[in-house]
Amino acid sequence: xxxxxxxxxxxxxxxxxxxxxxxxxxxDDRLLIIATDRISAFDVVMPTPVxxxxxxxxxxxxxxxxxxxxxxxxxxxxxSTDVALIPGAAFSSGGTTxxxxxxxxTIARKARVVPIECVARGYxxxxxxxxxxxxxxxxxVALPAGLRQCDRLPHPIFTPATKExxxxxxxxxxxxxxxxxxxxxxxxxxxxxxxxxxxxxxGYALTRGIIIADTKFEFGFQGDDxxxxxxxxxxxxxxxWPASTYQPGGPQxxxxxxxxREWLESLVAAGRWNKQAxxxxxxxxxxxxxxxxxxxxxxxxxx
Numbered sequence: 001x002x003x004x005x006x007x008x009x010x011x012x013x014x015x016x017x018x019x020x021x022x023x024x025x026x027x028d029d030r031l032l033i034i035a036t037d038r039i040s041a042f043d044v045v046m047p048t049p050v051x052x053x054x055x056x057x058x059x060x061x062x063x064x065x066x067x068x069x070x071x072x073x074x075x076x077x078x079x080s081t082d083v084a085l086i087p088g089a090a091f092s093s094g095g096t097t098x099x100x101x102x103x104x105x106t107i108a109r110k111a112r113v114v115p116i117e118c119v120a121r122g123y124x125x126x127x128x129x130x131x132x133x134x135x136x137x138x139x140x141v142a143l144p145a146g147l148r149q150c151d152r153l154p155h156p157i158f159t160p161a162t163k164e165x166x167x168x169x170x171x172x173x174x175x176x177x178x179x180x181x182x183x184x185x186x187x188x189x190x191x192x193x194x195x196x197x198x199x200x201x202x203g204y205a206l207t208r209g210i211i212i213a214d215t216k217f218e219f220g221f222q223g224d225d226x227x228x229x230x231x232x233x234x235x236x237x238x239x240x241w242p243a244s245t246y247q248p249g250g251p252q253x254x255x256x257x258x259x260x261r262e263w264l265e266s267l268v269a270a271g272r273w274n275k276q277a278x279x280x281x282x283x284x285x286x287x288x289x290x291x292x293x294x295x296x297x298x299x300x301x302x303x
Contacts, residue, residue, distance in 0.1 A: 004037045004051035005104065009095040012087075019045050020057070020236060024090075026107065029222070030079065032086060033106040035061075035231075039282075039290070041261050042275045048282040055103040056294045057234050062106070063302045064201065064233040073197050077108040077220070077229040111220025111227050116178050117161040117170050118190050120198035123213035124151050125239060125252075127172055128159060140174030150213070150241075151248045156198055158191040161216070189226070190219055201233050208300045210255065211246055213239035240297050255297035260290045 007022060012032065014025035019040040024032040035054035039046050058081065065078040083098050083105050091098060121128050121138065128138040129149050137143055139159035147153075160178040161170040179187040194217055202212045215238035218230040231237055235256035245253050263286050267273040273280050282290075 004049040005034075005054060005096070005100055006038060006049045007036060008034050008101070010086075010090045011092050011095065012090045019043075020054070021231075025110075026087070029110045031077075031108045031110050032090075033108055034101060035104045035106075039236075039257060039260065041257060041264055041279070044275065044277050044279045046260075046279040046282055048287065050282075050287055050291050050294075053291060053294055056291075056298050057231060057236060058104045058106060059302060060234050060298050061231040065228070067201070067204070068197055068228060068232065071200060073200060074193050074228045075225060076232070077111055077222075077227045078106060079109060080107045081105060082107070108229070109222050109227060111222045111229050113163070113218065113220045113229065114182055114186070114190065115163045116182060116187070116190065116219075117163050118194040118217045118219060119159045119161055119172075119214060120156050120194050120217075121159055121214040122153055122156040122198065122202055123211070123239075123241075123248075124153060125149065125213055128214070131172065139172050140176065148249045150246075150250065150252050156195055156202075158194055160187070160190075163218075193217075193219070193226075193228075197228070197232075205240075205301060206243060209243050210297065210300055211241040211243050211252075213241055213252075215239075235294050235297050255293045255300075257290060257293075259293055260286065 010024055012024035016023045020036060020038050022034045022036060026032050035057045037049035037051055037053045039050050039053060062078065062081055065076040068074055069076055083101050085107055124132055124147050131138050132143055132147065136145065138157065141157045141159065144154065159172060160175060161172050163170060175187060198215060205212045215233055217228060217232065220227055220229045238256065240255035241252040264273065267280060268275060
């Protein structure tokens with residue numbers, strides 16, 4: 001498929017492949033992070049790439065990381081997106097080319113990852129909605145009775161989760177459980193940072209016609225410096241809804257991969273897939289519709 005990068009091949013050490021990103025080591029405590037066109041759902045990486053998705057993710061994540069730094073909210077891992085800074089020795093005949101990496105590469109500070117997913121929720125959906133229906137709370141945070149699916153919460157809440165290995169589901173945990181893993185002073189700092197970043201980003205996005213219903217962040221340390229790492233506020237890590245059609249009480253139209261999830265759920269309902277690897281091939285019309293939602297998010301926020 002033209003202009004699609006399913007995986008990379010470079011003469012660099014330390015290759016790690018995540019669900020979407022390939023990560024290599026660079027000299028001077030740096031990383032090369034490549035956003036491929038892979039897409040995952042239900043913790044399964046689909047066999048079909050979404051052409052151009054990696055460039056859209058990189059564009060949006062770079063925008064947000066700079067937004068966060070410019071407002072003095074938090075330092076980030078972002079150093080550059082300039083492919084010319086990748087060592088020439090990384091490229092070889094038959095391997096991935098600089099042109100293929102253009103627009104989808106991030107040169108970043110290397111950090112020791114804090115093993116907690118930091119989730120901010122401003123609206124009640126997804127696993128939070130499921131937990132609320134069962135317990136009236138989310139990750140130990142008690143919520144008012146009678147809330148509907150996708151209702152705006154009285155105020156954004158912090159709902160941490162474990163960071164599991166690829167293929168396993170992250171598990172929602174309470175603030176106290178997270179504090180037992182990394183210490184209460186650090187978790188207090190991460191909670192305050194997560195909510196500050198979410199509030200700033202959600203406020204900006206709303207001026208561009210997008211509701212950020214929830215999002216997740218990862219943090220890490222370089223020396224004693226706490227950094228926001230990985231992606232930030234993309235359709236892969238957040239729920240984006242068009243504000244113009246928002247109506248609580250049921251699922252929302254979205255600019256994220258919920259469209260793909262719903263198509264996959266139709267396969268599950270028909271007995272054609274069981275949410276286990278390997279995932280099904282994605283037909284061209286579903287690919288195009290998924291990509292258009294990512295493009296709409298970028299066009300609305302980065303313009």
